[in-house]
Amino acid sequence: MSVYITMNGSLQFPNTEALEKAVKLLTDGGWMKDRFMVDENGDKYGHEEDDLPDVNGLFLDLPFGLYRNFPIEHLSPGTKGRVVWTCTDGEFQGCVISDGVETLYDLEKWGKEQKIEYEPEDGEDEPAIQCEWQRLVEFAFMETFGD
Numbered sequence: 001m002s003v004y005i006t007m008n009g010s011l012q013f014p015n016t017e018a019l020e021k022a023v024k025l026l027t028d029g030g031w032m033k034d035r036f037m038v039d040e041n042g043d044k045y046g047h048e049e050d051d052l053p054d055v056n057g058l059f060l061d062l063p064f065g066l067y068r069n070f071p072i073e074h075l076s077p078g079t080k081g082r083v084v085w086t087c088t089d090g091e092f093q094g095c096v097i098s099d100g101v102e103t104l105y106d107l108e109k110w111g112k113e114q115k116i117e118y119e120p121e122d123g124e125d126e127p128a129i130q131c132e133w134q135r136l137v138e139f140a141f142m143e144t145f146g147d
Helices: 016-029 107-113 126-145
Strands: 004-012 059-068 080-087 093-098 101-106
Touching: 004 126, 016 059, 080 126, 093 107, 093 126, 101 107, 107 126
Parallel strands: none
Antiparallel strands: 004 059, 004 080, 080 093, 093 101
């Protein structure tokens, strides 16, 4: 079973070895190709030189995108920086990873606390209304906690 997350952020690794280990994990798993982050079809998320991992600065940028089965839990321990992700794939959850510490959010609860509302179009059925509300909550979460 696959899990898709929408994610964006940047991690700074403690040393070159830790960054290279992460790059190898991502390359071997198909999330990175030629030091660019790629989607599940192998298409690059970033097309600029700035989107490459900065080995000298020990940074790994994770461009905004939809990632399948991404191993964030294996990358973030021991790092600095911030990564924000959301998941609507079988769950409705968000997460902020700041300096290696994860904070999980129930997006249903978070969206209601933020008083996010969606005005349905005439004739929209309940599943379409729920889907659009979740999209609005997901966008607001990424905007609130992203960089």
